[in-house]
Amino acid sequence: xxxxxxxxxxxxxxxxxxxxxxxxxxxxxxxxxxxxxxxxxxxxxxxxxxxxxxxxxxxxxxxxxxxxxxxxxxxxxxxxxxxxxxxxxxxxxxxxxxxxxxxxxxxxxxxxxxxxxxxxxxxxxxxxxxxxxxxxxxxxxxxxxxxxxxxxxxxxxxxxxxxxxxxxxxxxxxxxxxxxxxxxxxxxxxxxxxxxxxxxxxxxxxxxxxxxxxxxxxxxxxxxxxxxxxxxxxxxxxxxxxxxxxxxxxxxxxxxxxxxxxxxxxxxxxxxxxxx
Numbered sequence: 001x002x003x004x005x006x007x008x009x010x011x012x013x014x015x016x017x018x019x020x021x022x023x024x025x026x027x028x029x030x031x032x033x034x035x036x037x038x039x040x041x042x043x044x045x046x047x048x049x050x051x052x053x054x055x056x057x058x059x060x061x062x063x064x065x066x067x068x069x070x071x072x073x074x075x076x077x078x079x080x081x082x083x084x085x086x087x088x089x090x091x092x093x094x095x096x097x098x099x100x101x102x103x104x105x106x107x108x109x110x111x112x113x114x115x116x117x118x119x120x121x122x123x124x125x126x127x128x129x130x131x132x133x134x135x136x137x138x139x140x141x142x143x144x145x146x147x148x149x150x151x152x153x154x155x156x157x158x159x160x161x162x163x164x165x166x167x168x169x170x171x172x173x174x175x176x177x178x179x180x181x182x183x184x185x186x187x188x189x190x191x192x193x194x195x196x197x198x199x200x201x202x203x204x205x206x207x208x209x210x211x212x213x214x215x216x217x218x219x220x221x222x223x224x225x226x227x228x229x230x231x232x233x234x235x236x237x238x239x240x241x242x243x244x245x246x247x248x249x250x251x252x253x254x255x256x257x258x259x260x261x262x263x264x265x266x267x268x269x270x271x272x273x274x275x276x
Contacts, residue, residue, distance in 0.1 A: 029254075032250055032253050032254040032257060035246075035250035036247060036248075036250030036251035036252070036254045037251075038247055038251075039247045039248055039250075039251040040251050040254065040255070043058070044058075044059045044060065045059060045060070045061065046059060047059025047060075047061060048062055048220070049062070049218060049230075049235075060251075060255065062219060062220055062229070063230040063231055063232045063252070064232060064255065065221045065222075065229075065230075066135070066219070066222060066231045066232075067204050067232045067233070067256070068204075068259070069222060070138050070139050070142060070203065070204070070210060070229065070231060071142075071203050071204035071263070072200065073136075073139035073142075073225075074138075074139045074140075074142035074145075074200070075146075075196055075200035077140070077143040078143045078146040078147050078149075078150050078203070079150060079199065081143070081147055081150075081151075082146075082147055082149075082150030082151040082154055082199070085102070085106075085151040085155075086151050086155040086157075087180060089102060089103070089151075090158045091158075091180060092176075103152075106147075106151055106152060107148065107152075109144075109147065110148035110149060113208075114206050114207075114208045115209075117141060117145045118141060118208040118209035118210070118211060120141075120144070121138075121140065121141030121144065121212060121213045122141075122213055125140060125141065125213060126212075126213060132226060133213060133214050133216065133228050134213075134214050134222075134225060134226045134227055134229075135214055135222045135224075135225050135226070135228070135229050136214075137214050138209065138213045138229070138231075139214075139225075140213075141209040141210070141212075141213045141214075142203040142206060142209055142210065143203075145202075145206060146199040146202050149195075149199050149202055150195050150196065153191070153195035154188075154191070156191075157188045157191030157195065158184060158188050160188075160191075161187045161188045165183055165187070166179060166183065166184060190268075193267045193268070194267060196267060197263055197264050197266070197268065198264070200263055200267075201260040204231075204232070204233070204256075204259070204263075205233055205256070206233065207236075210231050210234060211234055214228055214229060214231075215228070215229060215231045215234040216229070216230065218230065232252055232256040232259075233256065235252055236249055236252045236253055236256065239252065
């Protein structure tokens with residue numbers, strides 16, 4: 001009887017937790033849509049900021065383009081470095097102390113506040129190396145922020161894939177590198193894409209790193225990696241912090257959260273293509 005009560009309470013707790021998460025997600029979307037519905041239009045999505053003060057009228061398309069470009073670039077850099085780091089930790093690093101130090105470094109890096117990473121990127125790239133505030137500077141800084149986020153998740157994904165197939169492949173004399181590329185990565189591809197998607201949206205939602213290294217109040221769509229750019233989170237910060245337009249801020253927040261959800265769904269779909 002006591003075990004049944006505990007089992008019932010546990011199931012109830014799990015169900016309530018799931019319903020709470022779903023309710024909060026739907027509530028956030030609904031609230032942002034309700035508050036920003038009046039400004040969401042074709043002109044708002046595809047137009048440029050206008051008005052006095054700037055941003056009280058017009059649209060946010062340059063900010064959308066800048067956020068997508070910075071997120072994709074940082075996701076590309078972070079995905080490559082994160083995947084290589086995870087592969088080294090799981091399949092090549094045989095020294096436990098070295099592996100421990102690398103994991104500790106990743107965990108420490110993951111715990112650094114984004115504003116500190118932004119200041120580091122500004123000091124290293126802008127002041128130290130003489131780079132200008134640009135899409136490249138911001139993407140490099142965002143890459144530093146998301147590397148541990150991606151690496152740790154891909155590492156877990158590689159460890160949870162079938163180890164028997166990997167061992168059997170090695171026992172047949174197949175090179176380790178070929179086995180990883182042709183067997184391990186395809187088996188874990190869904191989880192790799194999910195980790196990459198989360199890293200991209202994590203980068204797209206950060207304000208402090210790009211505020212110091214690349215984002216500006218007004219700019220066109222960047223045509224080169226050395227151009228500064230607008231970004232949705234920084235544009236939202238300016239609208240709210242300066243008290244320019246609360247309605248425009250809610251509309252910007254809704255567009256940002258829709259883009260974040262869309263990227264997650266796209267990465268999840270691409271990761272599941274092989275299962276279809």
